[in-house]
Amino acid sequence: MSKSSSKLSLDKKHNITGWIFLTPAALLIFCMSFIPMIQAFLLSFKMGKGNALKPAEPIFANYSRMFADTVFTQSIKNTFFYLIIQVPIMLILALILASILNNRQLRFKGLFRTMIFLPCATSLVAYAIIFRTLFANDGIVNLVLVNLGILNSPYSFLTHATSAKVIIIIGLLWRWTGYNMVFYLSGLQNIEYSIYEAAKIDGASPVQTFFRITVPLLKPTILLTAIMSTNGTLQLFDESVNLTDGGPANASITMSHYIYNMSFKYVPTFGYAAAMSFLILILVAILAFIQMKVGDKRD
């Protein structure tokens, strides 16, 4: 017994140990995540309501149906609106906050860091409802604006298409900026401080240091956060459901919200819902691929 095991080289032994540790998690992910994904993919080629599912005719019927569905195309537009406006603003803000907090001279760093990160600890539903209350007709935002004389009468933020979208974006910024900042902070820890000192000695301004040192060295982290935020925004759900309920007139509905409606609020159309989910997957994959190509230029 001991003889046969000693025959294995040290390398092989390490490999086996690694695989043994990997197996449980890999199997779990396979059973819980990949099998349902394959089933959902098969489901997306079926048509019908509730249990009365039959193979789609033609086979891509659910996929072609999406583009004729005005509500779904509206939801794609809305989601991309959030993506294009919110993700860059959030990442830039997070980067700026992170480099401010990385300053060694700054006092009460821990306090500021906690305060900026704290919104991440709130539940998505809870903060969405609080934002809804803040921007209500008799909410605090209207109260302040009217009392300051900026508005004559309360403005109904959530019943106007543009302001409803803007409020979702503000909500997202509040909720997620701190989260991304923490990634940047940890990325900044890995940048040797002496580089900054050297830059200072060479007479680089803080702005130059930021663009010439911080941003290039943080590139892998920026790429990571960009992909994660894109992914998260494409799957946006809680804010649309709880803050605006997709309104007014579907002006703020997201793709996931519409998929949910199609599966549970309306007469269940799981085949179509699964097809829409796969469109999100494809979009995420394409965007991530583009970002990797753009971000991974090795100079």
Add this chain to the structure above:
Amino acid sequence: MKKKLLSLLMAGAMTATMFAGCGGSDGSDASADKADDAAADKADDAAADDAAADDSADKADAAADDSASAGGQKLTVWCWDPAFNIFSMNEAAKIYQKDHPDVEVEVIETPWEDVQTKLTTAATSGALDTLPDILLMQDNAFQKNVITFPDAFTDLTSSGIDFSQFAQGKTAYSVIDGKNYGVPFDNGAVVACYRTDILEQAGLTIDDFTDITWDQYIENGKKVLDATGKPLISMQAGECDLIMMMMQSAGSSLFNEDGTANITDNETLKVVMETYKELKESGVLIEVNSWDEYVSSLTTETVAGTINGCWIMASIKTSEDQSGKWGLTNMPSLVGVDGATNFSNNGGSSWAVTSNCQNTDLAYDFLKSTFAGSTELYDNIISCGALATYAPAGDSEAYAAPDEFFGGDAVSKKIVEFSTKVPSNITGVYYYEARDAVATAITNVINGGDIDAELKTAADTVNSQMQ
């Protein structure tokens, strides 16, 4: 070495258990529960055929009891409001237990959204044995669920329950293909509540709002607005409760009998949209963002009244300092529409018996002698605001009692009377689809859209979602 061996064993054990788990879910329709059951009874089931394996242990027990027609006297019920329908169900159980002491009713608190999700999941995965014996269903979702999942419900037509005792407009929600699938529970008859003290400032009384049309309503509303600066009514933006109430008050629906959408050339709907637009533009109606805001507009005197299902009275009554300042009457009727009345319905729910119920005779008898046969029950639950749609209950003394909150009016009796006059409509399978599409249309119309064009878009949306 020993440690290594141990860790290897543990890792092995973990993988093995997971494989077992996966094996269970491989079967196309087997639920997690069944997999567990199967694992537990592996020895017994090994030789048994598929059908036997499919039955959960519970089911088998119940079936055995049923054949012996003794024991198993237990009904499980899903409903959602502890102060309202759960309370009522427990009261019903008490009444039934007087004659049947060995019957047990177990109520499981399940919010409506969860009932819907669980039902959808159970029916689509084939795990109907996860359903209770009886569940409470929103009237608006009844058609959709019974037609989509016909296997999940039991036909009550020949159960011995006398459905003719209920308001016809109410029973219609749970009738599919001429078969009764639900026992009506709470009343959603529409009431119009007004702050009589605010109306007085404009020189109006509650009588000026009784049996009126929407034109008169808007005229009165302008008077109130001029005199007090308060709108008459508030509504949640993006929801079309009022639209649906107006539609039903004229017996009109968003669907035809054959299930096709009745939106584009629906003259009643056009009148309704125009009326709603006028209400909004005249300032008589204000839109709020959420349900909480809607309720607070009533309790904080932002508006002088409201029109909604009679269950809204429970929310109005939360502000006790306003006692005696409220009056109640019927809603305005549409102008220029055939069959327009002053009565409508919004909300309400009915009891359904699921196909998982093993002891259906018990469930039928229970419903027959409580919700469909006991005026005593309805007298007991009137305290929580559950008003009957069961006609004989309206004759009882408890319903004739004056309500001080509403200026000493016998409001309960009035509402039961309203409910018998509600025209029935067709909710259809695609009620929620149509409702959302029409809500989108009305939002666009208020923002300057053309009614015909918006209704066309709404119809297209619904037709595409009906695929």
